[in-house]
Amino acid sequence: MPADLAVIGLGPLGLPLAQAAVAAGIPTVGYKTGPEPGSLSPAELRRMLSGGFRHAVGPSELGRVRTAVICAPAPRGADGGPDLSQVEAAARTLAARLRPHTTVILETPVHPGTTEEFLRPLLEEGSRLRAGRDFHLAYSPSRVDPGNRDFTPGSTPKVIGGLTPACTESAAAFYGRLTDKVVRARGPREAEAVQLLETNYRHVNIALVNEMAVLCHDLGIDLWDVIRCAETKPFGFQAFRPGPGVGGHAVPQDLTGRAGRGLRMVELAQQVNNRMPRYVVQRAATLLNEHGKSARGARVLLLGVTYKPDLADQQATPAQEVAIRLMELGAAISYHDPHIPSWSILDRPVPRADSLYEAAAAADLTILLQNHRTYDLQGLSVKAQLLLDTRGATPTGAAHRL
Template identity: 45%
Template sequence: MTTLVVVGQGYVGLPLAEAASSRGIAVYGLDLNESTVQQLNGGYSHIDDLANDDVSRMLTQGYKATSDYSVVREADFVTICVPTPLGSDGGPDLGPVISSAKSIAEHLQSGTTVILESTTYPGTTEEVLVPLLEESGLIHGLDFHVAFSPERVNPGFPEYGIRNTPKLVGGVTSEGTQSAVRFYSEFVETVVPLKGAKEAEMAKLLENTYRHVNIALVNEMARFSHEMDIDIWEVIRGAATKPFGFQKFSPGPGVGGHCIPIDPNYLSHHVKKTLGYPFRFVELAQEINNNMPAYVVQRTVELLNGKRKSLNGSSVLLLGVTYKPNIADQRESPAVPVAEQLVKAGADVCFYDPYVETWNIPSGPLMRVSSLRSAVKSADLVLLLQAHEDFDFDGLLEDSKLFFDTRGVAGVRAATL
């Protein structure tokens, strides 16, 4: 039986562990957060995409959560699925990857294949991970193999998961590629080998840079379309009818999540550091997308002025504060800078989100309203930041004095971007 150790049991690592255990692979879910380990071993999930029943089923299939790196000694494969947040220099903070690699090296056995899934800049697997693992005394390419396989988890998107999303694999050596391909083929329908680890690392960054740039395009078009009295949502609806040469992207109050607002910066930072010139598309896209929260606040001021009200002292109800619809994930949510700017401008801000009970922004916690309908009726302006399916938009529009829809879902009676 194949034994797998998945380092990191968050939004990436836990679904990977679930998919592998469902195919008869013995899985250790390794996480340094003792509370997470206890929760998982008790059959409780802490992420949106897996229910408690899923975790309970994993336990019956042999899954075990642990914080003890010694389980690496039993592993045929080790996958590293730890966060790579944006560092102070604009590149990825590789601290979690480096720490994991050093701990793995202390227990690494001959014959093991180590696969990095955490998003990073091209060259990390070969230039950072391999030397750290060789501190074990084992020789890469002879005693163990290393590959990179970018995570493609899309939280809250049930149509595609680990099993039916094609898996890219690039080894530092051809043997590393082959080993990783054989492993993922046990539980992933389509595995796509690439030339090497750098190509796999770059492919992940291309995917997210593509989305980042195209979101910036429609965000900028939304701004000048408003000035030209053009309905951007109708424009997008029309363009999206073309069956080729166009992919639909929608504007919004900004971009959120761990990938889109962060990953392209890894590439931009690496290009500038390595080659000495900027990746201008990414820098421009970042500027546009980062300015969207301020634009939303500016539009809020204009809408209130149209009702002879000042933002200072007005009550603003925020609807939806997560970065994606229908999940509780708040990572890098653009709702945070929107709320922060509204508070600093003197607005009386509260929120409602069916997935979020408590919400803190840099200036402090915001009140979650207990009665949505009453709050909508009393608010000077209702600001929709995330379009959860739970919301009754017809009812919200009916009850609100002024409704600002940043997601283009509420209909013609609402003010939009």
């Protein structure tokens, strides 16, 4: 059966889209753009294959679909902005095989203007077709929240911004097969700016509570009780919680050097969030010192080294910097994570604790970096000599909280 959809990039953005498309009955082909961290369980893969999904055996299959969605990753580049090299490679591969009347959609988080100024010329040059006349071109912000079972692709509205009204309607017709609600933006720049606003909203608000965490600790205030009370306000407030840093695939974008000025609030948020791993290590060293121990030679157990609970995803996890800084202080680190069977820091394997309770009892300090649901924090707080909880997940008084 010929595929109706090509998902280009099978990482954390493309794989959920491919799964949703297959579940909606759309024959889908996936095309990898490089080493990508997206993964499926054997059961999920069987369901997708039985539903009509297959991996492309070659780029020629990209020219046989009605819709192609580019989900290639764009990690932070040396200049702080998104590195579009994989998007460019995907566009060139697609362009050489692009047929008239195909709908091309970009979902990769990018700066506003990228679809028109960067992607469009690549597609037109490689295909000799004109966007908006010979093929449809649109942008749609990716709205993927890994591990969140409350919001599925079908229940999450999709924003569409097309190069022309016809482009918008063509992309909307495709996404209408996947979701209950399609929201039409005025154009691709507006849709790209939606992604910008949504991503930066998360980073800025996390930065605010991270600063509050430092302030409240200095003032002897229980921040977690403050948040508990504040989130009872039924309007004008959404609860965010601090942590050892901010991980994930959506990097904050301040547009410095692109729009003539940066987003000062986002720049400050990045500075605050980037300081959190260092602050966690400072708190750890202080705790050890208060209990008559030095960080040098201390046995430190790190619990949860992924960026998000109950997932194996380690993209931009703050656990890496925490581990490096502890090692620089001379601490002997080990880790436990039910989702990560092996872990290396600076190309050196980190010892994995097989028996969690025994490891916590033997460690001079245990640091909870990620609260996986399998952790019995009450039991851990009893076994651990010292427990630093960076997620506010332990019962009140059971541990030292961030």
